[in-house]
Amino acid sequence: MSEGTREKLLDGALRTVVEQGIGKTSARTIAAAAGVNQALVFYHFGSVDELLAAACRFGAEQRVARYRERFASVRTLAELLELGRELHAQERAGGHVAVLAQLLAGAQTHPRLAPATAAGLALWIEEIERVLARVLEGSPVAEFTDAGGLARALASAFVGLELYEGVDPRGAAGALDALEQLAGLAEVLEDLGPVAQRAVRARLRRGAAKRGER
Amino acid sequence: MSEGTREKLLDGALRTVVEQGIGKTSARTIAAAAGVNQALVFYHFGSVDELLAAACRFGAEQRVARYRERFASVRTLAELLELGRELHAQERAGGHVAVLAQLLAGAQTHPRLAPATAAGLALWIEEIERVLARVLEGSPVAEFTDAGGLARALASAFVGLELYEGVDPRGAAGALDALEQLAGLAEVLEDLGPVAQRAVRARLRRGAAKRGER
């Protein structure tokens, strides 16, 4: 039953990364968390890096699937950020978001991790982009910003916040508050009167043109 | 001339972190970059961690001082983001922003780094907050969002982007574009007519009240 050991290792890898950080994640610590011999890491995955890459994919698919319905029910930007805050709180203790932050950090040093990390992050980004496209439909925001870019910005901002919380927990909370407040801005634009709407669009067009010149 | 060696080590530490990543940063690699013996790390700083902490403070003060005038000349949100993009581009090759991203990543694993990293980051946050307060003066945004929290959010988002670029360079560029476009939104609110302004403020007040209930 090779499946059993492989999955134990994948799970052990994710748990180790979250609980001990990427720095203390090694074949031996992963194997200990999985309750198997460390040589099995190399027998089943070839190297620690490949195990981590596989675990990243495994964890990302698992988590995104788990939260898919939640994402589908989001109707406003503020709700999206609130879902983000919930993810942040719930998953902090042993979640995939924290794993991604760790892997993203580790990938800077260990370039072999980069592709798998990017792929795992991309799953989240895709989900966010879908929500953004739906949420911003009809809003002036959608006409002048790229949903894909915005999704990437949101995702990386979230990862940054996750890491920031690691060094200054109180500051991170205030940052999330501010983002939520800011999200209210975009909503404001949606239910302004027609006159104000026209003014907003005209102003945005001017801004876009100015940026286009460069 | 003890100053000479100490500064060589501080500089070597920063260079090593940026060039090799926090993972390959050790007493020996730092000493090699500084061109001195590795034992001097422990003679002058007691431990590698304390050297890194000192280097973080050193680098942050140096860089913030260097960019202070640039920050002072920023007049709009879009200009602030543009300055961010410039920092991002210029400093990527050997800059302190990249150092902060590395240290922030390392601090998750190595808690001893956390205080110094937070302190270094705080210098940037302070600068951003000052700019925000000035830029948003009189705007409806300022009334309903906390400048400190927003500054923290911007700073961590920036760090997140920096890390994201490490695994997906093309995606990060689009994310910055989107943020810049989004910044245009806030500016729009500033030069709307008085009627639209009143509508915006009323809508924001409602949102703030709703959030207050929770």
Added chain:
DNA sequence: CAGAGTTTTGAGCGAGTGCTCAAGACGCGG
């Protein structure tokens, strides 16, 4: 039950880590 194939094990290699230490090099007042 025998044998083949797969999976698991513990020991071990070379390299790199943080850190210590005795010994030397250096400058400088007496």
Added chain:
DNA sequence: CCGCGTCTTGAGCACTCGCTCAAAACTCTG
């Protein structure tokens, strides 16, 4: 010139790392 205190050095200790390997332990087929 000596002696003293600061600074620097290379060797070395105990440890962890990724990874390998031969042997043992399983599982399944004939």
